[in-house]
Amino acid sequence: MIEIPVEHGLMIAAVLFLIGLAGALIRRNFVYILLSIEIMLNAAGFAFVLAGARWLQPEGQVMFIFILTMAAAEVSIGLALILRIYHKFKSLDSDKADKIKG
């Protein structure tokens, strides 16, 4: 079995994270922003699993389960908010929702 160096895995995690970040920064649609955030969360989870496998510790996978749970909660709340915003502004454009700054 060929050992895959841990750096390669980390690089994938970093690239995944950057893709998510760029998506969150560039897209204006709330649904896509939410999607990009999910990608970033998965990148972080991937890094955890990688680290757990590298040092043969179970905590990496435990943390990934936490992240999954958290992401599920976050998505449900986020979608609810997006629904409310859509009702209010008749649009999913985040830049049009700048009135909620308070």
Place this chain on the structure above:
Amino acid sequence: MLDLIWIIPLLPLAGFIIISLFGKLMGRKTSSVIGVGVVGLSAVFAILAGITFMSRLPGENVFTKQLWTWINIPGFSVNMGFYLDSLSTTFIFIISFVSFLIHLYSSYFMKDDEGVIRFFAWMNLFTASMLLLVMADNLLLLYLGWEGVGLCSYLLIGFWYKDPANGHAARKAFIVTRIGDTAMAIGLFFLFRAFGTLNIHEILQSAPHVWSSGSPEARIAALLLLGGAVGKSAQLPLQTWLPDAMAGPSPVSALIHAATMVTAGVYLIARTNAIFTLAPAVMTLVAIIGAVTLLLAGFSAIVQKDIKRVLAYSTISQIGYMFLALGVGAWSAAVFHFFIHAFFKALLFLAAGVIITNLHHEHNMFKMGGLRKKMPLVFYTFLAGAGSLSALPLITAGFFSKDLILSETFASGNGGVLLWLAGLTGAGLTALYTFRMVFITFFGEAKMEPEGKRSSLMFIPLVTLAILSIIGGYINLPAHHSITAFLQNSLPAFHGDASHGTDIILKVVSGLTALAGVYIAYLLYIKRPQMVYAWKQKPFGHFIYTLWFKGWRFDDLYNYVFVYPVVAIAKINRKDFIDSIYTGIARLMMLLHEGFILSQNGKLRWYLAFIVIGVIIGFTITVFL
């Protein structure tokens, strides 16, 4: 009895507290009764204490009463304590007794004034502070009384505060005396550093052992104390506040000039005589200040129009005599003159107060005239005071005190003929300006019809003081010198070398000078008033007249040297450049605030971008630094 001496200053203080707290509740009448009553009781206690004190002489000539510890930290402890010796006993008697007469007079004089309640509160505080000043057994307590006196003078001079000129006079009195007070405070620090205590008795006891005669330390200490004394006693160069202090009601002037305030400086020098004795140069300076002041003030008094300003300049001049006496080492003579001066000066001010109120608040003497027939009682009492002020020989008390100063100045090793001549000229001037005032005010044709309030409450003090101004001198007849002997229990004896023969010649000369002054006043202001008028028309005469009228233009001098430059600097620095540092900080904060408001634009992606930038900066710093 002497254990109860703390009651003497406590009573007026209690009066002040009660009147200021409950004055409105009690009403005007009750407030003035309390105001007069507490000072009267205080005077009774003072007289009883004086009698008890004298009965213990000559065995125990000092009595101290420690009440409690005021301040106690390592290396510095001050007691709340009172000190009674023949010097402070004399002062306590005069202060409480004359204050009582003035309070009695004011109870009628001020009864229709709207501010009568605060008037009595402040008068009581004034008396209490002055009593504290003379009874204190340490210099810090003395300083407390000293400042209290300054505060009350400010409050009372500006009593009729609705006229801005009065407020100006009050501030002037406060600020000018404050200059002296600062010197005195530095003097206290200096003395504490040298002796490690502020107890007057201990300082005076150890001063001759610590400092040798004429040493620079003694000179500095004496000079600093003198600075305080000239401020409070309105001597050169800080005399300018006193003529303006006439803005207050007449009883206030009487209190400031006779019983309290201006005599504080005389008391301070007499009290700390041991330090002054160690600095002969400063003693000479005191004598010169006194001599110059008495001459300058005497000349100024000759040309004044306002009756109260004449009296003000005469006070400066008479305190000048006391300083002259202190300077030549005639300690007891100075205190004796203070004793007599308190009577006749209070009398003159109170009588002037009656005249002014009865003539619709007219201060100008030249608009009075002919009051001899209209107000006989005021005339005779005023004449008694004027005679005493001019030191008319043998029949008045002022003669005995002033003559004692003159002859001891002549005989003293520290004095000499020059100082004596200055004093003698001053005596002639005194008689001249005093009787000028009498002749202009009471003789000639009547120009105004007096009407207004008169009451026995005002005349009792006048008559009492008039009697004392005449007979007060007999307690110190040249043959007995009873008050001199009494005072020498606490003050050094006078050392002079005048033979009895010279003494009699000096007495005759000074008596004749006073009479000559009266005669010149008679010539100039009754016989030939047109002569003075003609002098005033000539350019030189006019110049001299304005110079004297404005008090030798000291006000202008100080304005140009001190006041205007400061005002000019203040104008340049109107924006206050030191303050701009603080306003600059505030402005920067405002700017940042505006900037951060811009960043809160509600655009979600911007926030995210800033978070990313912040994280990158944070990581960069932690990784690379």
